[in-house]
Amino acid sequence: MQRIGVFVCWCGSNIAGTVDVKAVAEALKNEPGVVHSANYQYMCSQAGQELIKDAIKEHKLTGIVVCSCSPRMHEGTFRKTAEAAGLNPYMVEIANIREQCSWIHKDIAEGTEKAIVLGRTAIAKVNLNAPLMAGESPVTKRALVIGGGIAGIQTALDIADAGFEVDIVETKPTIGGKMAQLDKTFPTLDCAACILTPKMVDVAQHEKIKIYSYSEVVDVRGFVGNFEVTIKKRARFVKEDICTGCGLCTEKCPQKKVPNEFNLGMDNRRAIYIPFAQAVPKVATIDPNYCTMLKTGKCGVCAKVCTANAIDYTQKDEFIDQKYGAIVAATGFNPISMEKFDEFAYSQSKDVITSLEFERLMNAAGPTAGKLVRPSDGKHPQKIVFVQCVGSRCAACAEKGKEYCSKICCMYTAKHAMLTRDKYPDTDVTVFYIDVRTPGKNFDEFYRRAAEEYGVHYIKGMVGKISPEGDKLMVRASDLLANKQINMEADLVVLAAAIEPDKSARPLATMLTASMDTNDFFTEAHPKLRPVESPTAGVFLSGCCQGPKDIPETVSQAGAAAAKVIGLLAKDKLKGNPCVAHSDEMMCNGCSSCEKVCPYGAITYEDKEFRGPNRTTLIRRIAKVNEAICQGCGCCTVACPSGAMDLKGFASKQIMAEVDAICK
Amino acid sequence: MQVNEFKPKIVAFCCNWCSYAGADLAGSNRLAYPAEVKVIRVPCSCRVNPMFILRAFQRGADGVIICGCHPGDCHYTSGNYYTRRRMALLFSMLDYLGIEKGRTRVEWVSAAEGAKFAQTMNDFVQTVTALGENKRLEDLRCKK
Missing domain, CATH: 3.50.50.60 (FAD/NAD(P)-binding domain)
Incomplete structure (x- = not known):
């Protein structure tokens, strides 16, 4: 039997305004397993947390329920509190009586009644909680920055200066982004190129930074600390390491009528081009939509004039697989x-x-x-x-x-x-x-x-x-x-x-499983307190992909995102999510139903010896979950026909206890 | 004379990444919806076992709604596709058993759609209230 402590938070008047917190604490006292019930103005404050810690020790609590704001807000806080008092952090449940109760109801009687039900539901769940231990996984100490505008550049420089390797992936032939197109910048009226191009050069020369220009991210697998990314390096038909950027080919190319996208089509460029004089990398690119050689096989002027022999008409798109610990989205705007x-x-x-x-x-x-x-x-x-x-x-x-x-x-x-x-x-x-x-x-x-x-x-x-x-x-x-x-x-x-937001942001968000708002801006983990982190662990946000902002704001946000990345990469091991699937080997019949629905390939099968009747040995095929790969969605638990698969922390029994408590 | 107004019992399963956040946003924006709705947080809508829904009806719930990320936006890539197919089957079976279609629903609510969450819940509660009490699957033995 659990010994449960209930802690009802007032949240100042945020909860206490529409919920009679004292009545809630009193009513929950009589729930099964509850041995202690308290209420306090601000449970998340130092004093509130001390109150919880003292109660855990004094009443020898084995589980706690905090009736407070959303678990998305303070679940982590209260788990740490419990851990500090010697309780397993996964013995904590939050009843969300602020966002999902006091803030949406005006009537005190109604709000109080609902808060009691929500508290009762959380207690019913905690009664069935079991201590969980998080596994550890190593961290790949390298970051990926997607987008090479001022946001991406600043993020990459800050991460690289802290000593970690950074790769920048930019779809255009050069980094620089929108800022490179600007004339002067408000409110100081200093010229954009004068302040941006030195940073671009810093990026190019930084030993820890690698630029994949004219490239895009096509696939992202894995999870925080261990992302595997496929980068498509599009063929630019010029050998990047050989081209000196002399620009002779761009003067001699006979195809002169190509709208120059850098000048928004207001003048023309050649089919082989360097977007602008200070481009980084300063390498020519052949536009396959206009190049006569690539289209008809007749021309080859650029290859003839190139003294470095850098032109290669046979170049193919290249796919590069790379591992990263953290990913920063800096896809910018249009x-x-x-x-x-x-x-x-x-x-x-x-x-x-x-x-x-x-x-x-x-x-x-x-x-x-x-x-x-x-x-x-x-x-x-x-x-x-x-x-x-x-x-x-x-x-x-x-x-x-x-x-x-x-x-x-x-x-x-x-x-x-x-x-x-x-x-x-x-x-x-x-x-x-x-x-x-x-x-x-x-x-x-x-x-x-x-x-x-x-x-x-x-x-x-x-x-x-x-x-x-x-x-x-x-x-x-x-x-x-x-x-x-x-x-x-x-x-x-x-x-x-x-x-x-740039059109590439939406498919990228899908690949990263990062959420977006209705305008296709990336959403933050918390709009005020975690503005540069995506809710998806290991994915960070920099610049206009998160919302409209000017250059000073973008640069400060880029630095903030870099600080978060550095904080992550500085760790040697990451604690994983212990709420993963688990198969009961006595019930599993090895049918493969779970394996088919697992989006991560976390389930494998093994033949295991079991003791049969009359001293015989049976070999049975059973499912095994790789806890480092499992992300804990629980899809397999529903697919399992024998009920062998369950999800730790969200076990079927726990959820059914919650259902019962609500329907009581 | 006091009118005893019928208040349905509604169980809402919300995925942690989109819909639960959407529900929180509805709260942050103070968008009211009836107190009859009680949310159960699950990691993904695909965690919702049909068993949970049967259990809810058995225990006297009048309506069950499952909310997940929009198709294509699932935090776990494909979970909500499974939800969609599983629930289509289950709801059609429940309909056959006499649990009206209005009592069950799957809705996609993103983390940014607080207004949609509140509106969905208002609408769902209204529909279920109009249908009245669920007596079809309720197990009176559970009501001691």
């Missing part, structure tokens, strides 16, 4: 497509551009060498209209936009407006906004400088329609503060497109 926003005439006029395109136009290394001209006729625009929140905060138009705020647009629009007025003081700049949101160090000062010192016109109101008229653009908008309609002519319109 501006949403403007195709659906017909009202802004993006597809109709070349002079309606997105902010990222504007960024390239202003960039000295961009398609116009930094000269701000209209893409249609190359003339200098006299009147520029910026439209904010295009697709952001778009709850009413969720089918084409996003409900969330993209966070960075207010600031980069202020930056664009300021830079334009600075470079071309004769230009008239108007910004249409819903709200200007500038939380951040020196952000509001920056916006006010744009509006006050640089004379940018800020108009509160949304643009309703933009229509090309002759070589001008007619902007129809409302001025909410003046309460009037505005018709305004513009030479150039810049749309602050909402940002969304």
Whole structure:
């Protein structure tokens, strides 16, 4: 018989507000096995934990039930408390009377009644709990960072500086990500390339970092500390270790009409290309969709001009298997497509551009060498209209936009407006906004400088329609503060497109079994307290794949993710999850039903000798679970026709006791 | 005159990774749903043995709902596919035994769908309340 202690937490007024905690503690006193029942304002506090520890020792408790917040919050805390008092940590059960009771019910009688049932259910389970011992598994001391933007770069550098090996997988031919495309960065206006490219060089030269560029992750197996990852290294038809990046081939290639994605299609590149001058690795790549040699077998100019003999038209995709202890997702963002926003005439006029395109136009290394001209006729625009929140905060138009705020647009629009007025003081700049949101160090000062010192016109109101008229653009908008309609002519319109997670994030999340929210951003283990960890152990989050953020925030989050990875890799052994499947060899008849449904291949069979009647020996085939591989989903327990398979910590008897307690 | 309102007993099995977190989110966002719903946490929806559901009905539950990750998003890769097929079979058998289809349900609720969790539970409780008390499989010997 267990000796169970019940601890009811008030959680200040969070629980005590709608649940009569004292009545709950009193009612649970009489449940079978309960020898002690207490209540306290904050069970998770130091004093609360001491109270539990003292009770365990004083009453010689063999199991405890804490009626408190969600086990997802403090199960770990109370397990540690129990362990410190000499109790097996798996003799602890949590009754979730906050998230699933006090917070959703207003009536005290109703809340109290439910809390008692939830407490009773947890007690019924603890009565059948058995001490569990976690197995240990070794840690592969190497990290994988998926994505080579500023988030991935910073994470990799921080991990590598701590002495661990890091691999970066980047789908593009170069690392650098979106930041490499930017001109200047707010609020300091230092040039993005000047602060990013030295970091890219650091990555390239770091002895602990290996870059897999033009590559993608195609399969992830294993678990925390022991991931096995398959990386597909796409054929770039150039030998990476031989190419010197001289760029001669990119000048001589006769295929000149390839839209340059680095400049968002605003100019052309060759079929063999290096994305930009400071690319890392600085290696040429042949685009198989445009290369005449690869398509028709006739050309070969690049091979002829290459003095290093680096061109290899026969190169094939390569699949590399690698082991990692931790994985960081840093897949970043993209501006949403403007195709659906017909009202802004993006597809109709070349002079309606997105902010990222504007960024390239202003960039000295961009398609116009930094000269701000209209893409249609190359003339200098006299009147520029910026439209904010295009697709952001778009709850009413969720089918084409996003409900969330993209966070960075207010600031980069202020930056664009300021830079334009600075470079071309004769230009008239108007910004249409819903709200200007500038939380951040020196952000509001920056916006006010744009509006006050640089004379940018800020108009509160949304643009309703933009229509090309002759070589001008007619902007129809409302001025909410003046309460009037505005018709305004513009030479150039810049749309602050909402940002969304990169399309590669969703399949990656499936491979990592990491969860995502409805917008395809990765979810955190806890939105406030564990913001850089995924709920899936060993998977960490860095940058915009977790939510929209600017560069300073991305860099700090990257460092935080690196710290978490270092903390994991610094361990020699990891404690596993003891809640794994277990087969009762006396009941198992070796039918293989469990093996078929196991997603991890954790079940094997062995022939075992059993003693039969009359001194005979029987050899029977029985299932055996590899506890290091089993993740404890319990699928096999249901597939087992003889009831031999059970899940430790979530045993059939325990769950049925819970069912009984609820239905009582 | 006091009206004795029927309050159904609902057992909800929620997988630890998606739906249980979804239920927590409903709580964090203070989205109310009836107190009749009591959640049992399981590692994966595929841990739910048909036996548990029969047991619930035997012990007097009026409705049983199983919530898991969306198809394709299972933390254990494929668990919820098994749930879907197993429960389709079980529910059709229960229907044959006289446990109306409205009393059983499988629903996919992700960790981000607190609102969906609350809405699902409101809807399910309403359906089960309309069906009234489950007398079909209830074992009165269990009610001492």
